[in-house]
Amino acid sequence: MTKYFQSFLVGLQSNLVYRWNFGVRSLFWFFHLVVVFILWGAAFATSPSIGGYSFAQTLTYFVVIFVLQFFIGAFNEDYQISEDIRNGLINQFLLKPINYFAYRLSVFAAARVVSGVFGFLALLLALPFFRAYLDFPHDAWRFFLAVPAMAMTAIIQFSIAYIFGLLAFWFLDIQGFVILSMAIENLLGGQMMPLDLLPHPIFNIVRFLPFFYQAYFPASIITGRQGLDFAVQGLAIQAFWAFALVCLAEFVWLRGLRHHTAAGG
């Protein structure tokens, strides 16, 4: 356990080197929030309620998605893993008593601490503009269910990025796959719009997919878009996906190692 804690500490240091990148990314996200504000503000101008929610509730949803992305979202872990494989850096992990998944997870946690702080700072700066539009529910149970939901969201986000990164065992360039998955995750994860606005039959299919638990699910608990029964059922489905994806990651890792050739001394 100590070695992974040390990896976490090293991860903190190396991610602080890229603090400006996180700062710039926060700024871009702020602009994205401005786009959301203008688009949805114009949509709500003629309809005081969309999908049963007010403009303030909808904007609150997007702000929470913004914060979640910085605290528990996978950014470029897939790229880092693929680079480890392509450059042969993965070889050093094969020779040491260290689990690559656990090592990468500890580095991911460190990166999210740093990016989370920057995201939070960006939010504090933007708060004077958005404060009047924030509308949170006050049920205590939401907090207690949101914590495990966010933890499992982090595991799902990381596992999907990890699996895509491992595709480098088979493909020279995985960037196309990564951006392909990003498009799917953006839509079915609820980053482009609250998923409860989808037609009901489609929503009922999407809620059983892992992408649903990448952002929308914890955000819907926090912002009051879903009730207690739905949240409890959702936690069970999310736990299944978190477990299944970790198993799949291990399976892909073992299959990938069969393909891997460690050249050089």
Place this chain on the structure above:
Amino acid sequence: METIGHYLRIWLASARYSLVRATMFRGDLFIWSVVELLWISVNVAVIFVIYSHTKTVAGWSQYEMLLLVGTSMLIQRFLMGFFWSGIFEMGRNIRSGLFDFTLAQPGDPLFMASTRKLELDGLLNSFVAAALVAYSAWRLGIHPGPGAIAIYLCMLACGVIIHYSALVMAMSLAFWITSSQGVEGSYFTLMEFSRLPREAFGRLASIIFVWILPVVVVSNGPARELLRGFEPWWALGLFAAAMGWFAIAVFMFRSGLRRYTSASS
């Protein structure tokens, strides 16, 4: 005339090289085409979902909005197809010193750097974006004559010039700062504004995103020309913005080039 012929021959040689390269990596071309298609679909899906809950956004109906989004995507696909790879690599090459090779080539460095590669996936998907515009126009009962289509295409060209200039400016920052990694993200974030109708912007947002940064005019100008007929002020404004932004981009690139100190090693 001889100079134009010279540059045309260089561009044709680059196009031929890109075509051969794309046919060599057919799987890559397929994946990236699917990626681009999926991103277009994601944006269209969001429009459909929003309009399933409201009739208008800032006075724009669903198919007017689709025509606007299609126009914005058409401009972006042209930029991705004709210039993106070259300009993106320019930023990296300036940092690594590989830009020396561009300077040694027989032509203007900006032309040589930005026309080095064509991306067929972007160009293929421009047909999808064009089909989206045509379908929206058909649903709206608009039947533009050859003159209106010619003006629309000229305005699209102005839009591509503005996008190109913005990207050249962003990448030219590499002459001044040591790491411009992620700067391209600023381009994508700003271009999100181009999918919004001009009428959705409030007073302050109009000053920034309509008058200072022409990101809204770029797509709204051509779309309005099809929807509402020829409006001279929009056309002149777009032309002036294109010329102005291109002049600033060339000036910035040349100023940066004077600072370039070749390979550092």
